[in-house]
Structure formats: C-alpha cells, structure tokens
Amino acid sequence: MIEPAIPAGSLRRRAADWRVRLFARSETAAETIPDRVQRAGLMVWVPVILSCGIALWFALRFEPGGAAYLAVAAAAAGLVAAAAVVRRRALAGRIGWERADVLRLLATALALACTGFLLAGLRAHLVAAPVLDFRxxxxxxxxxxxxxxxxxxxxxxxxxxxxxxxxxxxxxxxxxxxxxxxxxxxxxxxxxxxxxxxxxxxxxxxxxxxxxxxxxxxxxxxxxxxxxxxxxxxxxxxxPRLLDATALRLRLSRAMQEAIGGQEGAVAAALMTGDRSGIAEATNQTMRDSNLYHIVSISGLHMSMLAAFVYGALRLALAAIQATVGRRFAGWPIHKAAATGALAASAGYLWLSAGGVPTERAFLMVAVMLGAILLDRRAISLRTVAVAAIAILAVAPEALVTPGFQMSFAATASLILVFPAWSRHANRLPWIVRGAALLVLSSLIAGIATSPIAAAHFNRSAQYGLIANLLVVPVMGAVVMPAGVIAAVLGPLGLAGPALWAMGLGTRWMLFVGERVADWGGAVLAVPAPPWIVLPLGGVGATVALLALDAPAGRRAARWLVRGGVALLLAAAVIWVTARRPDLLVAGDGSVVGVMTAQGRALAKPAGAFTADSWLRADGDVAGADLAAARPAWSGAKGTRETAFAGRPLVHLSGKGAADRVAAACAGGGIVVLHGVAPAGADGPCLLLDERRLRDIGAQAAWVSGGEIRWLSAEAASGARLWSSARVRRDRGIGGQRPRWPGKTEATAGKHDSAGTRTERQTSAAPVDGAGPDGMGSADTAP
Known part of the structure; x- marks a missing residue:
C-alpha cells in the first residue's frame, strides 16, 4: 500500500522541519523565543503535563484506593492505544492529518497526565513508613x-x-x-x-x-x-566504611570551618559540602533579608560555576600539554576530555552534598549539557531543562510542590528563553561592559521569575536583592568556587591553606554585603500569603503563555493558548490581591488565638511563638508575637482572655486551673478556646474548642460575613491523606496493620461537627502536634 503524503502542517512534518533547522542553523545565529521553543520540540510540554497529573494527585482531599489507580492506569493505556489507532487511520487516508494531529496530541497529553498521577501515588506508597501517633x-x-x-x-x-x-x-x-x-x-x-x-x-x-x-x-x-x-x-x-558521604561531608566541613574560622568559614563549608549546621540563624536571616540565601543552598549557580571552572581549567591544561610535549596528539578532541572531567567533578559534588532537588536539577542539567558536548550537540536549550524536570518528577514527584523545584526551573527556563534577545544585541556593547551587562540582565530575569514564587511561599520580598547579588555573584564565580576546587585538589597534599584563605575572603565579602543591604531601610517587604490556588494558576498560565509561542505565526490555537495563559496569570494576580485573611485563627493545640483588627492580628497572649509568627508572616505583618499580643483587642486576667467576635464573646482559657473555668466561660455562649482538655460534661451553650477536639480537626480559621461565621479546619483543608490520617495509614497497612483497600474512597468517611469540619476517630491514647510538654514551640520541628 502506498502511504499518503504527509501534509506540511502535520506533527511528523513539523518534527522533521525542526530537526532540519536544528542541524542547519549556525551555532552563533541569533534566535527568537519561538525559535528556541521550536528547537526543543514537543519535549518541553512533557514535564508540564506530567506536573498537571501530579498536582491533581496532591490536590485530592482523599486517598485514592486500588480501584482508582487501576482505572487511571487503564485510561492511560487506552489513550496510548487510541493515539496509535488515530495514526493508522491517518496513514490509511481515513482521517485528515490535521485532525489526526490534534487527536493524537490530546490523547498523548491525557496519557501523560495520568502517568503523573500514577507516579505520585507510586512514590507515596514506596516511601510510606510508620508515623508516631501519640506522645x-x-x-x-x-x-x-x-x-x-x-x-x-x-x-x-x-x-x-x-x-x-x-x-x-x-x-x-x-x-x-x-x-x-x-x-x-x-x-x-x-x-x-x-x-x-x-x-x-x-x-x-x-x-x-x-x-x-x-x-x-x-x-x-x-x-x-x-x-x-x-x-x-x-x-x-x-x-568503618569506604565511601561514606555523610561522614566525609562533615569531616571536610569541620576542617574548613577550623581553617577559615567564624561565620565565613561556616558559609564556605556550606558552599562546598552542603553542611549548613555551622551557620547561625542570625546569619541565615541576614542572607534572607538581602536575598543571598540561595547562595548557601547548593544549586545551579554552584554546580555550573564548578563545572565551568573544571571544564575551562582542564581544557587549558590539555591544550598546553598538546602544544608542548604532546604534539603527536594534535587534533584530539580535548574539549570532550575536559567535558568528561567536568562531569566527573559535578557527580562528585552531587554525591558529597547529599543531593536535594536544586542540586539534583542542577546536576542533571550540567550532565545533559556536558553530554551534548560529548555528542557534538547544542549544550544549552529548553530540551536540557525538560529532561532534568522529567527525571526529577519521575523519581520524586513530591518535588513539584516544593519552592526549590519551582524557583529553580522558573529561573533557568526564563534565562534560556530570554537569552536569545541578549545574543542579538550583545555585540553592540563594548566588550569591557558586556560581562557586567550580562550579569545585571541574568540577575534581573531570574529575580522577576522567582520573586512571586518566593513571596507566595515565604511571605517576604527582599527589595534590594538585585544589588546584593550583583555585588556578590561575580566574587562567587571568580574567587570562591575556583578557590574551593583548588583547595579540594591540594588538600590531600596539605597545601590547601592559601586557597582556603582566598575562599574566606570571598565569603567574608558576601556576609559584609548581606549585612549592609539587610540594614537598609525597607530591605524586606512583607507580603500576605495567597490562597492555595494562586501558585498553580500562575505557574500554568506563565508556562503555557511562553511555550505556546512554538506554533507558527497566525495559528489560531497558539493565539488562544497565549491568551488563555495570560488570563490565568491575571486571574491568579486578582485572587491574590483580593484575598482576605481569616478574621480568627486558633492554634491546633489551643495555645494561642488571634483575631484580626485594624492594627493587625491581635493575639490573646504571646504564646506559641512559632505558630503565632507563622500567622503574622502570612498576614504580611512584620510584628512579632509580643507586639501582636500588646495590640488592643483582648482584656481580662492572664489565664482568661476575652474579646468580642462576630457579636458574640470569645474566651481563651489557659494556665493552671483553666479546665475548671470552662463551665463559667461557656455559660455566656459564644466561643471558648481551652489550652487543655475539658472535663467531661463541660459543654454548654458555647462552641468549645479544647485540645481533645482540636487534635482531631487541627488548627481553625474563621471568616465573618453578614454576621455569620464560616469555619475551616486544617483537617478539612488537607483531607484524609497518608501523611495526615492515622486511619488511612492503618487501612493501607502502614504501621504493622493489615492493609485494607476500601471499595469507597475516604471522601465520605468521617462525620461533621457543628463547625462544619470533618473529624475522624483516633486510635492512639494521646496524639499530639509534635511540641513537647514543656511548651517548646514547633521551631525545632520545622524544616
């Protein structure tokens, strides 16, 4: 049978055209953003669609059962088969190529989304381990x-x-x-x-x-x-172990800290080994306020600097050898030997630093880049980013919901997409300012791409971060990282002293700049936390709007995708700006209560510092717990604090004998929060939230509208998942129990209380939230 001709607009013809352009285009030719995306082909969409399936799995408020996973797997297989059938029909001339392309792309995209869903579920069950459910x-x-x-x-x-x-x-x-x-x-x-x-x-x-x-x-x-x-x-x-990365990392870190001394030594050790245990919290806070904290975490900046220095040094050394004593080897590909050495150095750096999403992503991208040199291919492209993202999402799908993954890929992809514009205009600048201009541009683009993500996760924005990075990053690349590599090479010979001295100078400069920038007025801007939907909307919108530019000009689908992406971005911005913070917050153990006032959130007492500080940061409030507790809203004795909320009394009971005061407080109706366990039969005409009830439903938030109170609990917001529900873990056989795969999902399990939240039965004698009985806050349990 003679196959019909493939139309010019078909998927196969477009892929062939992209391959032709890939090898025909000069390495130094200027490219536009659509050119760069087209060169990556459809590969750039794979991690995006995988992410949609993974995000759907994490967004569920119930734990999928075996039947759900079988259904999703069957759907994925059916979609793959449907794509194959569509292709055969197109080859047989029974369906047009344009329509076949659309159907095949849609089926493939849905199959990839199903794959992401399955990857997340598989990963969760592979890592599942017992969780202590009691004190x-x-x-x-x-x-x-x-x-x-x-x-x-x-x-x-x-x-x-x-x-x-x-x-x-x-x-x-x-x-x-x-x-x-x-x-x-x-x-x-x-x-x-x-x-x-x-x-x-x-x-x-x-x-x-x-x-x-x-x-x-x-x-x-x-x-x-x-x-x-x-x-x-x-x-x-x-x-004794021959290769113990943890022991070696701590041993090298301790040696560097002793050789350099002070916090500059601790920072240098963190840069080279990944051990940040020597950095004081005050230093960490200074670097956060100056937007230099990313330098301490081993990521693309460090991996690329190390790989570039090793590659350049090896290539120069090999070229010198080849030009002097090794002329018989003239013409040998020394750049490939240098790339191999740089790849080995990067792998060793990854092993020593114990990984992490930013480090793994950076190594994958460096590995693909150096592999491209070995295969005589283009080293830096969106395909490199896509391959790294696919690898990380396949191995650790949970990385998708972490700020490190989101910020790393946002910065890298943005730089690759914008760099062609720089290539077109760089030659117009004098060579003496070209490097500085490139540094300013890259810092600005990376800052624009990551600032919204950082503000959403950490509720703060470093206003002068661009200035601090412009002063520090060149020193990192020219002094600190090269000195670290030289010290690693000379260390076994006992000659690392001068290199460590130079490295200490560089980290001392970084701390000096960080302290000065952090002390400037308005260095940190507090940002209210957005609703949870803002990041998914904004991320999908920005990605779709940029990647949709790969279609030829004039394509209606591309125009609609760009418009849709921009619409999602605008929707995310509007939701964030118009979001309303809770009028009332209650800690998960009842230790602290906060009501929103015109001056900001007022705390019943300055307790639960970690929880209270988290609330204030999410409010976009720079005040501490002590200042928030001094705001005029509450009255009464130390253990019995009172205020009005939605026209009814709100009482917070704590301290010695608090349980004995429950009956009197409940007699007036309203809402009573007890930091303790209420005695049996203490319920009255009030809504009582004590430790026993709060440990079932978690922290509480409430909004007042039209005199009515709308409640939301942490348990209702997160749902019954493997990490949040002892019952779900028990049903899945985690923790010594026999697995039970229910016919129904947990979406309807449990019962609802008077506040509109679902509770579940606890089997443990005394579950707690992780804080010790001495009242130690959760700062020691946080990451």
Whole structure:
C-alpha cells in the first residue's frame, strides 16, 4: 500500500522541519523565543503535563484506593492505544492529518497526565513508613543519619534504625529527629546512640492551607520529631566504611570551618559540602533579608560555576600539554576530555552534598549539557531543562510542590528563553561592559521569575536583592568556587591553606554585603500569603503563555493558548490581591488565638511563638508575637482572655486551673478556646474548642460575613491523606496493620461537627502536634 503524503502542517512534518533547522542553523545565529521553543520540540510540554497529573494527585482531599489507580492506569493505556489507532487511520487516508494531529496530541497529553498521577501515588506508597501517633517519652536508640541546626539555633540529630521501648519494629518510625536543648559533643554519623527524650508526630499546618510539615516529613521518611535534655550516649561506634558521604561531608566541613574560622568559614563549608549546621540563624536571616540565601543552598549557580571552572581549567591544561610535549596528539578532541572531567567533578559534588532537588536539577542539567558536548550537540536549550524536570518528577514527584523545584526551573527556563534577545544585541556593547551587562540582565530575569514564587511561599520580598547579588555573584564565580576546587585538589597534599584563605575572603565579602543591604531601610517587604490556588494558576498560565509561542505565526490555537495563559496569570494576580485573611485563627493545640483588627492580628497572649509568627508572616505583618499580643483587642486576667467576635464573646482559657473555668466561660455562649482538655460534661451553650477536639480537626480559621461565621479546619483543608490520617495509614497497612483497600474512597468517611469540619476517630491514647510538654514551640520541628 502506498502511504499518503504527509501534509506540511502535520506533527511528523513539523518534527522533521525542526530537526532540519536544528542541524542547519549556525551555532552563533541569533534566535527568537519561538525559535528556541521550536528547537526543543514537543519535549518541553512533557514535564508540564506530567506536573498537571501530579498536582491533581496532591490536590485530592482523599486517598485514592486500588480501584482508582487501576482505572487511571487503564485510561492511560487506552489513550496510548487510541493515539496509535488515530495514526493508522491517518496513514490509511481515513482521517485528515490535521485532525489526526490534534487527536493524537490530546490523547498523548491525557496519557501523560495520568502517568503523573500514577507516579505520585507510586512514590507515596514506596516511601510510606510508620508515623508516631501519640506522645512518647522514654529511651530512644538509633543510628546517627544526619546532623543539622534548627531555627532556634539548636543542633538536631536525625536517627534511623530506631528502637523505641515496647514498640514493635513494624510500628516504629523509620527515622526520628531530636533537638538537643543542651550543648554537648555531637556523635559522628553512623554511630549508634541511645538517649532519653520526648517524641511526637510531625506537626500539622499552623493554619488551614498553610505549610504542612507532615507531608514533607512523610516523603522524607521522618516519622517522629521531638527533643531531649539528656546527654547522648554511645552504644556502638560508627563502623568503618569506604565511601561514606555523610561522614566525609562533615569531616571536610569541620576542617574548613577550623581553617577559615567564624561565620565565613561556616558559609564556605556550606558552599562546598552542603553542611549548613555551622551557620547561625542570625546569619541565615541576614542572607534572607538581602536575598543571598540561595547562595548557601547548593544549586545551579554552584554546580555550573564548578563545572565551568573544571571544564575551562582542564581544557587549558590539555591544550598546553598538546602544544608542548604532546604534539603527536594534535587534533584530539580535548574539549570532550575536559567535558568528561567536568562531569566527573559535578557527580562528585552531587554525591558529597547529599543531593536535594536544586542540586539534583542542577546536576542533571550540567550532565545533559556536558553530554551534548560529548555528542557534538547544542549544550544549552529548553530540551536540557525538560529532561532534568522529567527525571526529577519521575523519581520524586513530591518535588513539584516544593519552592526549590519551582524557583529553580522558573529561573533557568526564563534565562534560556530570554537569552536569545541578549545574543542579538550583545555585540553592540563594548566588550569591557558586556560581562557586567550580562550579569545585571541574568540577575534581573531570574529575580522577576522567582520573586512571586518566593513571596507566595515565604511571605517576604527582599527589595534590594538585585544589588546584593550583583555585588556578590561575580566574587562567587571568580574567587570562591575556583578557590574551593583548588583547595579540594591540594588538600590531600596539605597545601590547601592559601586557597582556603582566598575562599574566606570571598565569603567574608558576601556576609559584609548581606549585612549592609539587610540594614537598609525597607530591605524586606512583607507580603500576605495567597490562597492555595494562586501558585498553580500562575505557574500554568506563565508556562503555557511562553511555550505556546512554538506554533507558527497566525495559528489560531497558539493565539488562544497565549491568551488563555495570560488570563490565568491575571486571574491568579486578582485572587491574590483580593484575598482576605481569616478574621480568627486558633492554634491546633489551643495555645494561642488571634483575631484580626485594624492594627493587625491581635493575639490573646504571646504564646506559641512559632505558630503565632507563622500567622503574622502570612498576614504580611512584620510584628512579632509580643507586639501582636500588646495590640488592643483582648482584656481580662492572664489565664482568661476575652474579646468580642462576630457579636458574640470569645474566651481563651489557659494556665493552671483553666479546665475548671470552662463551665463559667461557656455559660455566656459564644466561643471558648481551652489550652487543655475539658472535663467531661463541660459543654454548654458555647462552641468549645479544647485540645481533645482540636487534635482531631487541627488548627481553625474563621471568616465573618453578614454576621455569620464560616469555619475551616486544617483537617478539612488537607483531607484524609497518608501523611495526615492515622486511619488511612492503618487501612493501607502502614504501621504493622493489615492493609485494607476500601471499595469507597475516604471522601465520605468521617462525620461533621457543628463547625462544619470533618473529624475522624483516633486510635492512639494521646496524639499530639509534635511540641513537647514543656511548651517548646514547633521551631525545632520545622524544616
């Protein structure tokens, strides 16, 4: 049978045209954004569509069962088969190529979205591990797996191979993390230790739709958090290991800190090894306020600088050898040998730093870039970004909802898309200012791309970050990273001193710039937290609007995609600007209550500092808990604070004897929040929120409209998922229980209370939110 001719507008012809342009276009020719996207082909859409399926899985308010996954897998297979049938019909002339292209693209896109959904579910069940559902105090034994520093400047130990008293191994968390409240010598990684401490489950969100530490902990395999006031006792020394990245990382970090000294030494160690435990929280805050904190986290900046320095140094060295003693090897591809060496150095850097999404993404992009050099292909392209994104989403789909993933790819893709415009005009500038202009442009573009994401996640915007980065990044590339590589090479010979001295000068300059910029007036702008839908809308809108430019000019579908993307961006902006923060917030343990006033949120008392600070940051308020507690709204004695809310009394009871005052407080109706457990039969004509009830439904938020109160609980906002519901974990056989795959989803499980929130039965004796009985806040349990 003779196959019909393929029309010029078909998918196959367009792909062929792109391949022709790929090899015919000069390496130095200027490109437009559509050219750059066209060269990447349809590959750039694959991670976008995978992300849609992954995002749908995370957005569910119930845990899908086995039947749901089978249905999605069957749908994906059916869509792939349908695409194949459409192609055969087009080849047979039974359907037009234009229509076939549309149907095939639609079927492929839906199949990829289904694949993303399945990847997220598979990953969740692969990493699923027991989570402690009650408060535990007693002996804790385990192997030291990691050491870091908390937001309260306390050292923390992460233990694996955990043993807890009277707890079966299949119910014991895979990993636990404990803050050390007292200074003491830290055990080396791999050493088996024993201590006595408090443990509890990872805490839930500070407010509904807030950051859920339980989800992050679940995917990290962290099943309990807590603290100890007791010394750490060695049970067994660390066994000798030939390749122990953690031990080597901490050993090198300690050596660098001792050689350089001070916080500049701690920063230098973080840059080269990824160990940030030596950086004080005050230094971290300074770098956040000056927008230099990204430099401390190993990401694309560090990986690209290291790879570029190693590649350039090896190529120059090999060229010198070839020109002098190795003339017989003239014509050998020394650039490929240099690329191989740079790839090996980058892989070693990744191994030493223990990875992380920004580091893994950076390594994948550097690896693809260097691989392109080895294969005589273009090194920097959107295809490189797409391949890195696909690899990360396939291995760790949960990375999609992290700020590191979002900001890394937003910055990288934006720079690649905008760089062609720079290429067209760079030669018009004098060579002496070309480098500085490129630095300004790249910093500006990366800042524009990542600032909205950073503001949405962290509720702050560094106003002078561009200035700080312009002063610091060149020093990083010219001094710090090259000196670090030289120190690594000369270290085994005992000759690393001068290189470490130069590296210390560079990090000292970075800290100096950070301190000066952070001290400028208005350096940090507080930004209210957006509703959860804003980031997905804005991200999809920006991506679609840019990638839709790949279609030929005049294509109606492309124009509509661009318009749709811009519309999504505008919708996200409008939702963010017009969003209304809750009029009332109640902590998940009842320790703190905050009402919105004309002066900002007023706290009943300056307790629950971590939760209260999270509320204030989300409000776009720079005040601390003490200042917020001093705002005029509450009255009454220390343990019985009163105010009015929606025309009814609101009472917060705390302290000694608070439970005995519940009956009197409830007699007046209204809302009563008790930091404690109410006695049996204490209910009256009031809405009572005590610890027993709040541990079921989590933190509470309320809005007043027309005199009516609309409630939303953290439990209702997050739903019954593997990381948030003990019942769901029990049904799936996590924690020593036999798995049960229900015929119905958990969407209808549970019951609703008078506040309009769903509760679930607890099987544990005394679940807690992760804070210890001494009132220690959650700052030590946060990431």
């Amino acid at each position: 535990y105090y007693g002996p804790i034994e385990g192997r030291v797996a990691g050491i870091d520093r908390s937001a309260r400047d306390r050292m923390r130990l992460t233990l694996d191979h955990v043993v807890l008293r009277d707890m079966a191994p299949d119910r014991t968390p895979r990993q636990v993390r404990l803050s050390l409240t007292e200074p003491q010598d830290l055990p080396p990684p791999g050493q088996r230790v024993m201590l006595t401490g408090h443990l509890g489950p990872p805490p839930g969100p500070a407010e509904p739709n807030g950051f859920d530490f339980r989800r992050a902990s679940f995917f990290d395999g962290l099943g309990a958090v807590g603290y100890t006031r007791n010394p750490v006792v060695t049970v067994a020394p660390a066994p």
